[in-house]
Amino acid sequence: MKFFLDTANIKDIREGQSMGVLDGVTTNPSLVAKEGQPFKDTIIEICNLVNGPVSVEVTATDLNGMLEQGRNYAKWHRNVVVKFPTTPEGVKACKTVSQEGIRVNMTLCFSATQALIVAKAGATYVSPFVGRLDDISTNGMTLVREIVQIYKNYDFPTQVLAASLRHPMHIVDAALAGAHVGTMPFKVLEMMFHHPLTDVGLEKFAQDWEKANLKNLEKAMK
Numbered sequence: 727m728k729f730f731l732d733t734a735n736i737k738d739i740r741e742g743q744s745m746g747v748l749d750g751v752t753t754n755p756s757l758v759a760k761e762g763q764p765f766k767d768t769i770i771e772i773c774n775l776v777n778g779p780v781s782v783e784v785t786a787t788d789l790n791g792m793l794e795q796g797r798n799y800a801k802w803h804r805n806v807v808v809k810f811p812t813t814p815e816g817v818k819a820c821k822t823v824s825q826e827g828i829r830v831n832m833t834l835c836f837s838a839t840q841a842l843i844v845a846k847a848g849a850t851y852v853s854p855f856v857g858r859l860d861d862i863s864t865n866g867m868t869l870v871r872e873i874v875q876i877y878k879n880y881d882f883p884t885q886v887l888a889a890s891l892r893h894p895m896h897i898v899d900a901a902l903a904g905a906h907v908g909t910m911p912f913k914v915l916e917m918m919f920h921h922p923l924t925d926v927g928l929e930k931f932a933q934d935w936e937k938a939n940l941k942n943l944e945k946a947m948k
């Protein structure tokens with residue numbers, strides 16, 4: 727399973743990169759706006775930091791606008807993956823630019839039928855939004871399982887990018903479902919490293935080591 731960071735925060739991306747397990751980044755207009763930095767500069771900085779795909783979302787909603795923005799973003803850096811919304815216009819844009827060799831991440835996917843359609847349109851990634859379905863009392867992970875199964879049934883090469891993941895159990899369940907990628911906020915990546923028994927075990931090893939050294943010292947002094 728690939729780990730992507732779902733952020734446009736440069737400090738978090740640097741930190742994630744230093745952990746040695748980061749495979750890519752996803753951004754969206756809300757995440758970029760939150761950082762308050764110029765859009766293009768931010769994206770290029772992220773692309774230069776990360777050795778992997780960086781999803782950049784269009785803001786246009788009409789076909790021509792999406793095509794124009796998507797083709798433009800793709801020229802910014804080889805790591806750019808263009809993100810289109812899963813709407814009829816977005817699907818048309820996906821089909822067109824995928825045929826031109828531009829990688830596409832179809833975002834805001836909330837149903838198996840939408841996922842089936844974007845795979846047929848040649849998307850490189852589909853992003854089912856798990857947390858946002860959970861938010862409306864619908865099991866988001868069921869959708870991830872369905873998409874993984876459907877893509878397997880027909881050998882679609884589109885990768886399932888589980889998105890809107892809010893806590894470590896979302897990552898575990900997405901991995902169990904066979905999602906190719908999980909994109910997560912930095913705090914979730916950090917949480918995944920920790921276990922209280924690791925801390926307790928480490929403390930005990932240090933204490934035992936200390937005790938043994940003290941004993942050896944006492945023996946040597948006799």
Ligand code: E4P
Pocket residue numbers: 732752753754833853855857858889890891909
């Ligand atoms: C994915 O690409 C989206 O940016 C993201 O996962 C949305 O997450 P949210 O529902 O927590 O905002």
